Amino acid sequence: MTDLLHTALHAVSKSGTETPAVPYSRPVTPSGGSYAVQIGFVGLGAMGGVMAKNLANYRAAHVLNSSPILVWNRTATKAESLVSELGESKIRVAQTLDQVVTECDVIFTALANDETVKSVYQDFVKTLKHTPPARNKIFVETSTIYPTLAGELDVLVSSVPHCHLIASPVFGTPYVAAAAQLVIVMSGDYRSKKEVAYMLVPAVGKKVIDLGGNIEKANTFKLIGNSMILGTLEILAESYTLAEKSGIDASEVHSFVKDIFPAPGIIRYSERMSTDNFDATTGFSINGGIKDASHIRQLTAVHNSPMPSIDIAHQHLITARAIHTAHAEAGKEAVEVLDWSGIIAGTRVAAGLDPFAESKNVHKVQED
Structure with missing residues (x-):
């Protein structure tokens, strides 16, 4: 949870050119641009709150017709404070986790510990099995969890049609997060990583490190x-x-x-x-x-x-x-x-x- 690694992570290739901040080609607009992506954010702690704020500000300024980010936090006052600070054009407060998972296309989670992460994802999947999604959903787990839990979550999420999970923990303190200088690590579904990477850089972080398709690698x-x-x-x-x-x-x-x-x-x-x-x-x-x-x-x-x-x-x-x-x-x-x-x-x-x-x-x- 700090920026000690930032200097080391500015890798330089053998040719002498700096490694690209995002190691993927830019994705096409989802469904050919037929709908605006709705983003949800669950967990507004010291890191999650700053990440959600930066994401909301960046999309409002740079993404045409962007929707307010739908946020949920166990302590509702944190979500309400974010609305007061940024305004309803950038942030909406979800009343329940069900609302986040049914309304959103991309859902970020930033939670305190493994038990909370597992509980939240079980609630997500329970809701989606009652109301199956008609189009793709991407879940982005940014918490620091034990690697095998990421594998469990992947099995859980993929049991629902059209749903994909990527592991995406970040390096940086809240101070670094506020400056949108996080280093982001990703593993899991390639297309999902590509789409999410361009949402996060430069809105939230300065660089993505791709560790391949094995979803446990990012958390390791x-x-x-x-x-x-x-x-x-x-x-x-x-x-x-x-x-x-x-x-x-x-x-x-x-x-x-x-x-x-x-x-x-x-x-x-x-x-x-x-x-x-x-x-x-x-x-x-x-x-x-x-x-x-x-x-x-x-x-x-x-x-x-x-x-x-x-x-x-x-x-x-x-x-x-x-x-x-x-x-x-x-x-x-x-x-x-x-x-x-x-x-x-x-x-x-x-x-x-x-x-x-x-x-x-x-x-x-x-x-x-």
Whole structure:
């Protein structure tokens, strides 16, 4: 869920030319232009809300006779807030999931965890079996889920005539999403990927990576990418903790990170740790981090490919969440939702330091 990989993902071919942002030829208008595509968006959390907003704004400005995007969220106030911000010409609020799945041709989902994703898709298919679609529907699953769940969803969706599923997780924080700079990974039905890719680039992201027809590949790639990000977070947390113990100011460490590791995501997480800014409002929640770490560890076990750094990071994330929960329950000052950069709390307490406040840690270092 960050932009650490953006530099690496700007691949250059052997001929020296940059890889195209969308690796498909432009699709023809659906049904020869006989109808306007209705888009639906389910899940308006930190990422989904920004993606839906960008998609609505872009289509209103660039797609002739575009319809307002139909949105649904378990907490209705988020959907209503989006309408207030963008207007009814760009956003409509669905009253039920049934309305989204029956009215829309392309349905995006951005949900918190595997259980929610599976439940929503089961509801979709139950509705469609009662009211079978007369034309193609494309489901675009953008959540970070375990790869085999994507296979289960594909079987479920394809049991309904004219329905196709593509897996399309994204790399980027909400900050990156707001700038429409997400990196988008896709696997599944080729024609569906082609149509959706041009909806998303440049409206939501800057690049699509196509991983072929095996629908599980995109989610596998997402977990591999997140393992790199989580491993980097663990190293940053350990390094900042050692700096605190040895009397090095956090600002000096952050300055070093900016000089030596100038990737936007690394700098952003370094800044959070150096300033004890662990509010997940504009970041990625620690619950999401623990879920992703669990998926990565399961994947490493299945493929007999150990990742000890992820095992350690997983424990530090759980430690940080436990401390944050205890602080909240005791009425101590705490952010409502802890960002996964709060992993540093796990390394700090292991070193005998205050978990969330570097300024409280007194440095007693013997001078030469």
